[in-house]
Amino acid sequence: MNKEAAFEEQNVGKRIGANLRQFRISKGMSIEALAKQTSVSKLTLLKIEHGEANPTLSVIWRIANGLHIPITALLSIEAEVSIARKQDALKLSSSNEVFIAEPLFHSHGSMELYRGYLQPYGEYTSEAHRPGVVEFITVMSGQLAVEVDGQTYHLEEFDSIRFKGDRPHKYINPSSALAILHFVISYVPSS
Amino acid sequence: MNKEAAFEEQNVGKRIGANLRQFRISKGMSIEALAKQTSVSKLTLLKIEHGEANPTLSVIWRIANGLHIPITALLSIEAEVSIARKQDALKLSSSNEVFIAEPLFHSHGSMELYRGYLQPYGEYTSEAHRPGVVEFITVMSGQLAVEVDGQTYHLEEFDSIRFKGDRPHKYINPSSALAILHFVISYVPSS
């Protein structure tokens, strides 16, 4: 089984197994209880937890479903504390860009966070991202209109929007005040 | 195959297949070229793209690897446009909770978004979440102090913090103004 060398090298199975065990135990379930709840046999679950399995998508899905967690949660890893301070007003006003996006933290798995500033009455058209990308935008200050697929959505302060980012879309600031925005860009699925 | 009813009902296979096809085509590859690059047979790829397969983890991983995308991008399933409006001030002020968290959207893969309100001088201690969980908090209005591992971090308006959420932590509003917060809770891995 040479074509699976890298697969085994990276311990994909073991990592998933360890995760599964954590999830199961954190829910206080026995393997048999989980077997019942997921319709996956006890032995299969056991093998997966030990990293000795190569489960099918169906089995992976049934487990995630039975645990009420997303499939991708079965692949998680850690991170530490860090803070992203707001940039100086100076630095900001000196820019003549209509739209500025500041990455808040280094890319975290399949997710990125940005702080965005859109000038009064400014418009910005974004390229389509990769398929599967989903954007979440929250208005922290001011107002925002988002145009996706011909539709325009108006957001007031503290409103949020979610949309598929794999098509072109446009941000519009319909007001005379600077719009301060919060972006989450994600690949992550919905179960 | 009754235990896979929900699996098939939700078209998990078809949606993932459609994903794969998008990725492949966006890279301008033929199925055979992909077969060569991933060490997965042409027929298997074909079946997966058509949603007629139940691929093993190993195959899923080899494909993601061959395409140089994270496994979660491949397993990522759709999402539409939806908006979460800020709750009425009424509903808010009528509450006597110190801390209120409103889910913004339904759980999105390994990530959840909340809007949070912490009363003036209010304090809230959060349980430790699951291992692997990371929290991102952004102050949309007011101020916030976050206590993690004995350390206290002070945030001003529009600042953000990231920390491991798998230990107890505390939110403190050190000011006389309502703090309005944005939360991202994530399991997401870093590879």
Added chain:
DNA sequence: TGAAAAAGTATATTTTAATATACAAAATGT
């Protein structure tokens, strides 16, 4: 329009995931 590439179909085979059952070992709780 005609050749070449890509996509899809058909069939048969090999490999292995998944399950069932029974039993042994280890951990847990009273």
Added chain:
DNA sequence: ACATTTTGTATATTAAAATATACTTTTTCA
């Protein structure tokens, strides 16, 4: 210490994933 639950092992069977090969249809494009 003992009964009970939970975990892990052994063995055998069934179902199906993955592949190989050859062929047909469709698409591409020069």
